[in-house]
Amino acid sequence: MRPGRLMRLKGMMRKEWLQVIRDPSSIAIAFFLPILLLVIFGYGVSLDAQDVRIGIVVEQRDQPSLSFVGGFEQTPYFHPSTFLSIQEAETALRAAEIDGIVWVRQTFGSDYLTGQSPPIGLIVNGVDANTARLIQGYVQGIWGSWLEQQAELRGGELTPPVQLEQRIWYNPEVRSTDFLVPGVLAVIMTLIGALLTALVIAREWERGTMEALLVSRISAPEILVGKLIPYFILGMGGLLISLAMASFLFHVPMRGSLWLLLTTSALFLWVALGMGFFISTVFKSQFVAALVAMVSTFLPAFILSGFIFDIRSMPDLVQWLTHLIAARYYVSILQTLFLVGNVWSVILPNSAALVLMGLFFHGIVYRKTHKKLE
Amino acid sequence: MGGRLWALIIKEFLALFRDKKSRMAVILPPLVQLLIFGYAATFDLEHATLAIFNQDQGNFSRELIGRFERSTGFDIVGYLQSESQITPLIDGEGALLVLRVGEQCSQKVALGESCPVQVLIDGRNSNTAMLALNYVRTIITTFNQEKAALKGNGLPAQLNIRAWFNPNLESRWFIVPGIIALLAMIVTLVVTALSVAREREAGTFDQLLVTPLRPWEILIGKAMPGLIVGVGEASLIITVTVFWFKVPLVGSLLVLYPALIIYILSIIGVGLMISSFSTTLQQALLGAFLFIVPAVILSGFSTPIANMPQIMQAMTYLDPMRYFLTIVRRVFLEGAGLHYFIHDLWPMSLIALVTLSMATWLFRHRMY
Known part of the structure; x- marks a missing residue:
């Protein structure tokens, strides 16, 4: 370990943290957004027709x-x-x-x-x-x-040749809220992760402060880790609020283990933040990064994740495309953990896919952030 | 005056389309998304994975299972030998449902009793579960009726079902016109919500304010790219909906376009309002999402407004997408005329008027 690394990392984190606190919009993204969205999604999205x-x-x-x-x-x-x-x-x-x-x-x-x-x-x-x-x-x-x-x-009993008995497992009352709320968490976390970080690196390039960072003794990985940790903490805060609301406000049953839920959620948050950093690094301009974040995060997570439209009903080609959407793996994990339990044959492959996607995003960001100017 | 307004409009278009990356980011994604989402967004279940556990050896159960094997709605993924196989199969998403035919099924039927059949369905996605259950019920009901008719005791009454406007109940006909409203909103908002905030952050908006341009002229200049891009992109999407997805356009474009223009104007108003409230791009981006996400949910795009609690139903009246979504769907499938939409058009116009005036006012009155 190079001397002073911890100190530089702490400095970087402190700077990033101050930036977060001074622009109220980051705090709003992390804490206000999940509450608002969960209330709107939780009450507004229902497939149970009544009256x-x-x-x-x-x-x-x-x-x-x-x-x-x-x-x-x-x-x-x-x-x-x-x-x-x-x-x-x-x-x-x-x-x-x-x-x-x-x-x-x-x-x-x-x-x-x-x-x-x-x-x-x-x-x-x-x-x-x-x-x-x-x-x-x-x-x-x-x-x-x-x-x-x-x-x-008329005195006779109706004896049909086949008497059907139906059992719907995991959700016997067929309450659509029970499967939609876990899916909503995935959409919300995608938004929070990407919104928090999509502009972070582009902003530094645009304002010229990236050059200032580059001429300091701090190394590229230190810049990235120093930026990641504050947003990760913010995101976990938002996540905990959302999980608490899913349980206590919407009464979604929680059949899997809590630690597994937290671990996989932390994993997904890491991927979502990576996606934001990726957009920010690749496009370098805040305006373009914001455009890309708007069109590439919410709608794919909403439509292609299986949160509301079942992936199994899609044509093969589109099913294959959904594998590029990180939210799909998290939706699958969440629905299983909330409604079924710790089914390892679902959780392990999906978590492995998340790890791969996270490595891809963070890897590209790492490679593209070098201490050279173009 | 005409000259300087024209110059401003040209400048706004240049700001949006000058560099290749932002040109691509505005034009390309909606088209790609339309093609993908048009196929992805469906509530119709095809090829539901079914496993069969037959505890009976007789002909009757074989005949019943044959009905499931030949049905196009199901893909048979396996035949189970013991009860212990069921739980891991459903838990691990190996099969959506398991059909279990009880012991001595054929014997019981021969004695005039009922054959016990159990269907176990993965309820993780309750909507899919209900659809699969309906398929199973339909197959078994038809089977029962045929058997009963053979014995000469048919049903004492019939139920004839017809669906108007969408006889085969294809949910794609419902969703794809909805995507027109969805993508038109996102494109328009993307173009307008970032425009003022971008200039505020760069400091050029102050320069614009000290020119002889009046606020309403700035408004027109800022609104023009949104209007052209929004209406243009929507027209492209309508074309694809009709010619690629073959959704029938029963109604008239003369009904659709006035509604579309009012809709786009109301979105421009919202976008410019968000933009003039924000001092940085990050704030504008957040504002845009704070509008888009609730607007999509409350519009009834994915799930009907009628299923929402009363308070939320009341909130939907503030959502311009709600009105246009109703119009676009009904014009496409029902061919409904303008007179059906008075109560959708005036609230949308009011939203456009209020948000556009607010945005104009904010140009000058938010100066820091």
């Missing part, structure tokens, strides 16, 4: 018709409203006042009682395909229990 506005058209108010539509009053999934004719209901659907129509025709009751197997119509607005599919599922559920109820009324 679906459904229009009900019953043309003949007889017992079979009414017993079927009665099922819509009793679930929290629907907010039914009655229309007198199908034309009125279709106008409302076109004006986006309702999301679907249940249409029980005039002859339904009499045809049903004479055993002619009459149809019930369900029209959904398919623009939002995912919600439309959920509505179909809910209606099929109501329809299924109505059939059973009718079979019982």
